[in-house]
Amino acid sequence: MEQVKIPGTELTSSSLALGGVPFGSTLDEKKSFALMDAYVANGGNMIDTAEVYANWLPGEKSISESTIGHWMKVRGNRNKLIVTTKxxxxxxxxxxxxxxxxxxxxxxxxxxxxRLQVDTIDLYWLHRDDRDRNAGEIMETLNDLAKEGKIRYFGCSNWTTERILEAQLYAESHGLQAFSANQPMWSLASVDPSKNEDPTLVVMDENMFKLHCDTGLTSIPYSSQAQGLFTKLNEGRLSFNNDSVAAIYRSNSNREKFDRIRILAE
Incomplete structure (x- = not known):
């Protein structure tokens, strides 16, 4: 698997990260361990998780983090991984x-x-934003945590372009460590943000894409496969004709993309 240096850091990540949402919950520990083992065996070193995974289900809270922590402890491979969470x-x-x-x-x-059973987190993400809170205050907190050795680098998820710029400008003007990466919703599929059930989610748009191109800020997107949209369409599990496609993806743009994808795949 290709290895990619994250600019401004000492971190080199595999080009594909492994999503850890179901670990320990809808995917039991044995299956979770097997999937992480296979991922690492193929050159992967970044497993994406979060404090909130999967707190919407009954049972132990933050179970994804605990499962990954137990796996790293059993395998003794913490130093081979980029430990990251939100x-x-x-x-x-x-x-x-x-x-x-x-x-x-x-x-x-x-x-x-x-829960991760580590002394420091290599890349820590803010899972959401508070647009009523000064970005400088948040950057000060993250820098203090970095000085304490609890986190090494940090990024944001579901922040707008304007808020990212506000935070980066504050860090630059105050001699502080800035965001090392951004985690927006981004995939081949076109997304209609107005139909998103969760208004706190932020989708990569033209302005944000330009920000990444202009500054070199790393993007590590979530929902990078659009919840398997095109695979499921190809297998007949979803159809634009019966509205089984999620509303955010139900567009003529994605109909056209699906046709082009099939031609390219053939």
Whole structure:
């Protein structure tokens, strides 16, 4: 698997990251371990997880992090991996209440360190934003956590282009460490943000794409396969004709892309 240096860091990541949403929940520990073993055997070294995975289900909270932590402990491979996770997500019962105070970010970092069974997190993501909170305050908190050795580098997920620029400008003007990466929703599929059930999600648009091109800021997108949209269409499990396609992907643009993909695949 291709290895890619993340600019401005000492991290070299495999070109494909492994999504850890189902680990320990819909995918039991044995199957989770087998999948992570296969991923690493093929050259992978970044497993994407979060404090909130899968807290929407009954049972142990933050089970994905705990499962990955147990696997790293059993395999003794922590130093071969980029340990990464996300925090500062609203509680599932109060999605309208942001959690980006210094205390809340620190609480989530401490919890992730404990569950992952590591001393430091290589790449820490803010899972959501609080647009009413000054970006400089948030950058100060992240820099303090980096100085304490609890995180090495940090990035944002579901931040708008304007907010990313605000944060990066503050860091630059105050001699602080800036975001090393951004994790937006981005895939081959076109997305209609107006039909997104979760308004806190941010989709890569032209302005954000230009930001990445102009600054070299790394993008490590989520939903990079659009929830398997084109594979499921090809296998007949989804169809534009019966509206089984998720509303955010139900567009003429994606109909046309699917036709072009099939031609290219053949």
């Amino acid at each position: 925090g500062a997500h609203p509680r599932m019962s109060t999605m309208q209440i942001s959690r980006l105070s210094r205390e809340e970010i620190s609480e989530d970092v401490e919890g992730s360190l404990r």
